[in-house]
Amino acid sequence: MNQNKSEFIYQNGSVRKTKFKENIHIFRCPICTAGMGIYDFKDILCEKGHSFNIAKKGYVNFLLKPVKTEYDKEMFYSRNKIITKGFFDPILEYISDWIAGKSDRAHPKTMNIFDAGCGEGSHLGQIIHRLRSKGVSDLQGVGIDISKEGIWIASKDYFDIIWCVADLANIPFRSKQFDIILNILSPANYREFARTLKDDGFLVKVIPGSNYLKELREVFYDGMDKQTYSNDKVIELYRKNFKILDLQEIQYRRMIDKENIMHLIKMTPLSWAATADRMKQVFDMGIDQITVDLSVIVGQKNK
Numbered sequence: 001m002n003q004n005k006s007e008f009i010y011q012n013g014s015v016r017k018t019k020f021k022e023n024i025h026i027f028r029c030p031i032c033t034a035g036m037g038i039y040d041f042k043d044i045l046c047e048k049g050h051s052f053n054i055a056k057k058g059y060v061n062f063l064l065k066p067v068k069t070e071y072d073k074e075m076f077y078s079r080n081k082i083i084t085k086g087f088f089d090p091i092l093e094y095i096s097d098w099i100a101g102k103s104d105r106a107h108p109k110t111m112n113i114f115d116a117g118c119g120e121g122s123h124l125g126q127i128i129h130r131l132r133s134k135g136v137s138d139l140q141g142v143g144i145d146i147s148k149e150g151i152w153i154a155s156k157d158y159f160d161i162i163w164c165v166a167d168l169a170n171i172p173f174r175s176k177q178f179d180i181i182l183n184i185l186s187p188a189n190y191r192e193f194a195r196t197l198k199d200d201g202f203l204v205k206v207i208p209g210s211n212y213l214k215e216l217r218e219v220f221y222d223g224m225d226k227q228t229y230s231n232d233k234v235i236e237l238y239r240k241n242f243k244i245l246d247l248q249e250i251q252y253r254r255m256i257d258k259e260n261i262m263h264l265i266k267m268t269p270l271s272w273a274a275t276a277d278r279m280k281q282v283f284d285m286g287i288d289q290i291t292v293d294l295s296v297i298v299g300q301k302n303k
């Protein structure tokens with residue numbers, strides 16, 4: 001974050017909305033695809049009159065109808081706890097180094113970084129923070145997620161990032177706007193990614209490897225074929241759509257205490273189908289180390 005909280009509190013609500021005005025050129029109407037303007041710091045609207053309110057919290061909801069999702073407030077709260085405890089730090093550091101290596105410090109220009117399926121926003125917030133501490137300062141972060149609960153937490157914590165509730169299948173931004181698209185542990189829409197990424201931009205996708213959270217997987221999927229997992233098909237699909245420049249497997253173990261094991265269980269879809277008994281069983285097992293096994297794929301559009 002480049003803005004301190006107390007400084008923000010002294011300013012009026014429109015400050016939170018200024019980032020929309022400054023970046024209004026990147027938006028496109030999700031209904032008719034026309035360009036958008038901003039009215040009185042309150043609404044983003046297109047020339048045909050389709051209008052989307054900027055919430056007090058500083059995000060815009062671009063969904064055309066409400067969407068039911070299994071990602072609820074509790075899950076994002078737990079993801080937030082785990083991410084901000086540093087659970088994903090080696091991954092975020094790898095991505096930040098990669099992006100910093102691509103920034104042209106001799107000819108600085110604003111780098112637009114878009115997190116597609118950003119959840120509660122901490123990955124994007126931390127990557128931007130890390131980039132700034134590496135001397136890459138001219139950045140604009142943009143995050144979308146289909147879950148209002150996720151975006152609500154994100155907009156509370158990171159003021160200078162543009163947050164929107166929106167569907168990956170209908171991204172409310174004009175074509176060729178982004179230098180980097182991040183897609184971390186979330187579904188992909190390669191058609192929309194190819195449309196919104198600049199021709200020389202990079203798509204950074206993070207996917208689980210076969211040992212990701214294996215200590216939990218072994219208990220939750222005991223006796224089922226889901227106990228083992230391969231990401232081959234996901235990589236194949238990426239390769240069909242984008243040219244892979246770099247594929248890095250990152251594996252490490254993290255100590256975990258009792259409080260955080262519960263957050264870890266709640267943050268993952270692994271627990272969605274689990275009974276209360278199975279959840280308690282995992283909690284009582286006294287797991288104190290967890291394996292993180294993720295692959296970071298970086299690619300560019302096929303020319």
Ligand SMILES: C[S@@+](CC[C@H](N)C(=O)[O-])C[C@H]1O[C@@H](n2cnc3c(N)ncnc32)[C@H](O)[C@@H]1O
Pocket residue numbers: 069071079116117118119120123144145146147150166167168169183184185186187
């Ligand atoms: C496992 S979570 C990962 C969230 C975040 N990237 C993280 O690593 O904490 C998957 C996310 O994808 C989002 N998602 C699923 N389908 C989506 C869609 N069609 N459009 C936008 N977001 C979507 C969910 O709401 C959820 O936040």
